[in-house]
Amino acid sequence: MFGTSPRFSVKASVKNIPEHHNLNYTAAYITCQIGKTQGYPAYVGLLQKKNLARTPSHVLAIEGEGVQRYGDGAWPGKESEVEFTVCIPSMFNNFDNAAQLVETLEMSRLLGAGRVVLYNTSIAPNVEAVLSMYIRQYQLGRDSLEVKVHPWQLPTFMENGVKKTFKEKEIIHYYGQLAAVDHCLNRYRQVSRYIVFSDLDEVIIPVHHATWSQLIAERQEKTTNGFLAYLLNIFRGKFAGFMFQSTLFNRDRPSPASGFETDALHYDSNILGYTSRDDYFFPPRRRSKLIVDPKKVDVMGTHRIWQGSGLTDNVPVHDGFVAHYRMPLYYCQSQVQDSSVAERFGVKLAERLKHVWSRLPGVALEWKHEKKNVHTKVCLEYNKGGLSDDQNLWIL
Template structure:
């Protein structure tokens, strides 16, 4: 009886194996293998540069951002284009595993170019359906011949940070060039912005002096400064002035208009407000202790304002505060201007154009120039000068004015108890001040 059971089991195994083999009732072998990962774009094809020449054109690409505020488009590419050489372009995407079909590009030259041959340019692209785009580039033909001949730009701003991680204030400093080495004023301005509530300063660097380079490295290491290499002089002959007829060159002020726009988009999803100004300018609240309090006061009454204009006020560096109370011997060894020594302010000449700089809500701005926004989705508001103005220590704008014709303005002195030791620490970290010399 036991032998019969044993033979029956063996028979069932044999019959079962026969059916499995002959009729192939096991699931297909491929279903037992884990899916292959999607191919990624080779690293050698991803641009590692802040300025990327576009093949077969006279144009340059800078960066690409997700931007769906303009109907019909998803991506905005910031670039520098030769204005007399615009021809049809086509967008192509890498879609997390495959190359997309091309879509037509819309090229938008910025209206401010000051007569220079090259100007800041936006290129708008539409992402094809079923494409999870990670990178983009432009083609001169609708059908790609060899996409590996192009460098691809990563698409930024795809993920929106949470409100808890969003910064309040970012300052965009457009360009450093000509081996700029005004170290003392730079350190004072950065420390002043810290006291005013700025979270990050973005600086585009073509060249600067060795001492300033050391200072900026320490600010970069602590995360307060974000340095963006800007080797524009390797590709074009950038102008040191704003007027093509007077200064010549290919591009206004080393590409200032492009860097301001790039910085605004770079900060769009991570900063509530962006300050667009030069490094020797401090956007200074006069009725509030910091920028947070200033904007908390303005925002409820001007929630739909994209552009807050702040009036520029010159403090001529040739006039010094007479007591010399801030003329520290330890700072005399540091290259640059001591802004605490300059308390005399010019009154703007209202008969001529008087420039402003800006605090913007970046989500409401599409294109900006140096002194005003070019395209926006909100309104403009000129902040009264008694509420906020720019402290700008530089060469006199109205050189004929005598000292008695200037206004005494000691607003910077309200911060001197914290500002001075903080500047000392920054200079010490950069090796320009010994510990025993600090106040």
């Protein structure tokens, strides 16, 4: 601790999270055990053992929902717990897709979220205006959805006299996505019954239920018999997480749901405007996303739980799945028309979009960028034999 409070030192251990993607740097946990008699530290710093007499060059204030600071000390506060917190990794490259942001926030609300947490590396003015509106409305007591935004700047370093970031050197994966995921797990563990991990262009869809809460309750109930129930009993009767397989709704060709053509265009809505998806679900742990019990998870990965105290339920796609709205990963993939998401949630979603955008006069849906429709051209060339199976048919 620092300031007027006593300082003490404890031994720390370092554990890398496995998802390094063969890059130079990865996220890691640095942990230490603090005795009850030492109290709650307000600040923390790192030193090598040989330098314990020195003052750390970087001192970080202890973060945490449910932690309140008094003078130089910190004590557990009394924060209200929400049933679902949604964690979304970094917004970057001057992120400007306000339409996508609003839709993701409102779908999260409809599905049961009480809090959405985002990480800001670089955003455009229209996105900043949207976030400011949500934060202000919650602070004034006019909105039940809490939106939290954490600054998320990667470290910088000097190379030949020029300041560069980790991303410019491609030495850490996707703007520190894994670090953001595990930061959110720990930051909101004590004030969340469940934590939902997804991206801004994804929504975890319950197929037969109106909310995530109803889906999870049924998944727990379905596994009360047999060997799985025996294993669950060992882990105190509940899953640590629920894994959802992903399918792609392709944004290269508009395919608005019937009855929502006007709203799809007006609000640039993914859910209302794109109903053509790949006839394929990625297998578990490949592009999967999870809803977890944070008190049963110690180390979280992007697509799996790395360490915890319970089992993971691989939710069948007929019960729930991840709807991922993006440009195609694989051109010429077989497509199916699937308007089920729009049919089930479209009316309420359209009402919420209308309400939110009425509070954002003059705010652009996004700064418009040219989006080339290459799907038809590529597939025609492929069908004519103009392209090989490994040429120009997939994109990352």
